[in-house]
Amino acid sequence: MYVADGLFDIGITGRDWVEETSSNVVSMGELQYSKATSSPIRVVLAVPEDSPVEQVSDLPNGVRVSSEYPELTKRFFEERGVEADIRLSYGATEAKVPDIVDCVVDITETGSALKAAGLRILDVILVSYTELVANPEAAADPERRHAMEQVMTLLQGVLEARGKVLVKLNVSAGSLDDVIAALPAMKSPTVNELYRGAGYAVETVVPKNEINVLIPALRDAGATDIIELPIAKIVH
Numbered sequence: 001m002y003v004a005d006g007l008f009d010i011g012i013t014g015r016d017w018v019e020e021t022s023s024n025v026v027s028m029g030e031l032q033y034s035k036a037t038s039s040p041i042r043v044v045l046a047v048p049e050d051s052p053v054e055q056v057s058d059l060p061n062g063v064r065v066s067s068e069y070p071e072l073t074k075r076f077f078e079e080r081g082v083e084a085d086i087r088l089s090y091g092a093t094e095a096k097v098p099d100i101v102d103c104v105v106d107i108t109e110t111g112s113a114l115k116a117a118g119l120r121i122l123d124v125i126l127v128s129y130t131e132l133v134a135n136p137e138a139a140a141d142p143e144r145r146h147a148m149e150q151v152m153t154l155l156q157g158v159l160e161a162r163g164k165v166l167v168k169l170n171v172s173a174g175s176l177d178d179v180i181a182a183l184p185a186m187k188s189p190t191v192n193e194l195y196r197g198a199g200y201a202v203e204t205v206v207p208k209n210e211i212n213v214l215i216p217a218l219r220d221a222g223a224t225d226i227i228e229l230p231i232a233k234i235v236h
Contacts, residue, residue: 009138010148015128016043016107020072025133028152032129033159039109043069043126045076046094046119047103056080056123059103066096067105076105076125094119157233165211166229167218168203175222176200182221184210205231 003011004023011025018025032040045065047053061083067073068089077084089096093106094117105125108114114121132152138144171179176191179202183189189204202223206214215226 003133003135006135006137008135009144010132010134010151012130012132014041014130016041016069016072016126018131018133019126019128020069022071023133024136026136026139028132028134028139028148029156030129030131031155031159033162040127040129041107041109042124043072043105043107043128044114044121045103045105045123045125046097046114047122048098049118049120051103051120053103053122056082059084063103064101065103065105066093066101068093068107069105072125073105153235154233157235160234160236161231163208164205164231164234165208166203166231167206167211167214168201168225168227168229169218169223170194170199170201170225171221171223172199173197176202178221179218179223182214182217184214205234 002008003013004021004025010028012031017023018027045056053059056077057080059082062085063082064085064087065073065077066087066089068091070086070088073084073086077086087101089104089106093104094114097104097117097119103122104119106114107128108121111121132148132155134145134148139148167183169179176199180189180191183202183204184206189202192201193199194201211228215228218226
């Protein structure tokens with residue numbers, strides 16, 4: 001990992017590869033997203049669905065294991081006293097059971113791909129989020145570390161904004177309470193009086209997946225001039 005080697009100050013990678021390569025890096029924080037969800041990925045040990053094995057200690061010495069994480073897998077089995085024949089996989093790891101290997105160590109986010117391949121998870125080796133990492137020398141420098149923390153703030157702001165939109169609307173004084181009650185606000189909505197007491201302007205952040213139901217409800221509650229706007233970042 002080039003960050004650990006000192007070629008770069010910071011980089012983005014998964015905790016799984018930090019552990020696989022035993023990289024000497026400083027974590028600046030987790031970036032909680034994955035391909036399909038905001039959940040972390042898991043590095044898991046999986047066996048055929050019909051295997052009689054119930055726990056790692058049930059596996060025999062010499063068990064054949066396919067994985068894209070040979071070092072992580074080696075340490076896992078060594079810590080549990082099982083001698084494993086670990087074979088490096090270059091993709092489609094789950095397809096190698098049972099003809100080529102007895103079990104696999106693979107990543108999963110939802111578990112659906114493993115299940116579709118007729119495998120079940122026997123143990124979780126590692127839970128991994130994406131992280132912003134820095135080489136220790138750069139992280140020890142106050143000026144560079146401050147810049148890294150600013151980068152982290154911006155990245156987290158982008159992730160926080162995912163799936164959210166800004167809603168702006170106008171409403172009369174008589175309908176204000178009804179409109180506020182209909183809003184699933186992150187915090188208290190912003191309310192400003194309009195020019196010459198013509199009512200109020202209201203704005204707040206709401207989940208995007210609720211907006212198509214929310215807009216008609218706001219109109220029914222008395223809102224007018226409703227605007228939906230995309231959000232690039234939210235920084236608390």
